[in-house]
Amino acid sequence: MEILTRQSFMCLKNLQHLTIAENKTFQKIQCRVIDFTQSKIEFVADGAFDGSHIDTLYFFNNKLLSHNYFLWCLEFKNLRPSVFSCLNKLENLDISNGSLEIIENGAFIGLEKLKSLTLSSNKLTHIGRNIFEKLINLNSLILRNNKINNIDDKTFDKQTLSTLDLSYNELKFISKYTFYGVKCKWLDLSNNKLTSIESGAFENINLDNLYVGNNDKLIENYDAWNVDESKIQTDCIIQGILRICTKLNSLSSVDVIIHDFSPDFSLPSSKLELSGISSIGRNAFNNSNINVYFKILEIHYTGNHEFIIYPESFESLINLEDLILNVGATTLTSNLFDKLKSLKYLKIQVIETIQYLSQVLINLKSLRTLEIIGNKTIGICQNVYSKNISNSIVDIRYVSGEIDELPENSFICMPQIEVLTITKTNLLIIQAGVFNLLKLKITFTHLAANQVTRQRYNDDI
Missing domain, CATH: 3.80.10 (Leucine-rich repeat, LRR (right-handed beta-alpha superhelix))
Structure with missing residues (x-):
């Protein structure tokens, strides 16, 4: 499918979640229009339309529409104006792993309730200034793994986002107006081709985490960028679906990389196991997008120096129940575990030169x-x-x-x-x-x- 028109989603006025991805039932066919209106369809198998060339596909008035998301996996190159105008209750839209090249101005008219937009793994090269202006409730915008090399100035003006993911693209330069007017907690520019970021580029964005790793030719000038150096992540590894970042071998942040948004998103495990670090930095979990999911934290360390933790190391781990520190002897400090209100199990080897263990345990009322x-x-x-x-x-x-x-x-x-x-x-x-x-x-x-x-x-x- 190359084109979605305004009529493609007419009458789906109560739809809340829509996923357009890859499929396999009407495979390798060529057809201008397929109309499944009022066909009592309840399920579309993965890959149903793989290899097909279809101009327009209608799924009006089917039982399928009551589901939270679709796995149609249809390929198209262009989003035209008002293509989603009938879907005024839609909250989550995922168009990933396709051939999308162009988003025309006005493509998202009618999606005022949209909270999450994922356009990852397509062929986008340019993001125009007014594309997202109608998405007044947007919270998460995922544009990773495209071929984006140009973003118009003030493209994200007046947006308030928790996540803006532009990783794995072909950006070379960020001007002081690229992110003008946006409020964003989590901005990912890693794995691009950045060589320069203009002074003041991140001023007044209110960033909690800025990822710029794997931009080998980037000249880092944190002061000129107007970002606290503690919030900039450059040394990160991918562990499953997690991005784990360190600074000088100290854990600085842990986040999930959301490849494909799902309304029912959950972690495969509530346990986080870490090794290869010599300390947990202050606020390492405070700005994580998944800190409330962790119930078990296990850390392994066999280095020659003492493993260092701070009271702020556990900020926001409000549901952590098990803390397993296989790290050798650790110096106890005042209020060390006070942030862990749900902690039920603690394994630790202690050095009591500053605080007694009994002092540190006083506020652990769930232990x-x-x-x-x-x-x-x-x-x-x-x-x-x-x-x-x-x-x-x-x-x-x-x-x-x-x-x-x-x-x-x-x-x-x-x-x-x-x-x-x-x-x-x-x-x-x-x-x-x-x-x-x-x-x-x-x-x-x-x-x-x-x-x-x-x-x-x-x-x-």
């Missing part, structure tokens, strides 16, 4: 399981802050380390403990009275792989 690696002693209840530890902790584990004795009152501040594990240590002596306060609650005790013998247990166990 249930605490796993402490490599300690020399069990002193969690042996300082003035211990009495304030949350009573939500019911499972405490000490694994490895040089612990050789379990003193009386080791857990006097945690009478609610139900599960106690001390394993792979040098534990040899268990003093009398250790378990007196725990008798009513404790349901499981694991003391395997230590040096203690049964004769050394006391009557209170």
Whole structure:
């Protein structure tokens, strides 16, 4: 299909989601018009029209229209004025992986409720100034992987976007007026052919993240661009659908690269596992487009230097439940985990030179399981802050380390403990009275792989 006309979508006035992509049922046919109006069609298979040349296709008044999106996968080269004018309830439009070359002024007339527009993986070369002016509620604009080499000045004027993705195009120059008048949180210009960005190009845009990586000839002048250097990402890798960015080996941002928009978008996993970093930067997750999806964060580090984290490292991870730090000993600082209001499981090896572990745990009101690696002693209840530890902790584990004795009152501040594990240590002596306060609650005790013998247990166990 080469042309969509104004009549192509007439009468679909209640449609909310439309995807035009690639398909396989009426394959390799040549036809000017195919009319499926009132045909009781409920499903169009992927690739239904692969290899076909069709000028106009009608799908009016079919049960298919009640679905959130279509997988028609039809190819066309031109979007003409008012082509979507009947779809005044449409919120999400995806025209990806096709042959689209030209968007005429007025093509999006009638789409005042549109929130997301994806035009990725087409053959666009030029974006004209007035193309998007009618999209007053647009939030996400994805133009990645085209051949765009020219964007008119003030093309995005008066738009307020969370995401503007222009990555994998052929842009060479950004003028001070290219993004004039736009408000945008997340701007991706990576993997272009940029050599120069004019002074003031990003002034007053309110960017949270600017991606300019893989523009090998770009001369970086952050001050002249009017962007805080902390918000500029240049060293990024792709891990599945995630873009993970670092600065000097410190994690600086994590985002999903949305190739094809889906109204029911979800991550394949709620777990994020990272390695190869030596610290988590301040606000690394604060501006992420998926921070609320993560429930498990696991980090591996085996370097010679101490792994560094800050209280701000966990900003906005409001649903994180498990934090697994396989990173060696970490210095505890004030309010280190206070941002993690939903945290239920914490695995950590600690250095208590600045703060006691008990101080850091005070505000973790949802924490249930605490796993402490490599300690020399069990002193969690042996300082003035211990009495304030949350009573939500019911499972405490000490694994490895040089612990050789379990003193009386080791857990006097945690009478609610139900599960106690001390394993792979040098534990040899268990003093009398250790378990007196725990008798009513404790349901499981694991003391395997230590040096203690049964004769050394006391009557209170």
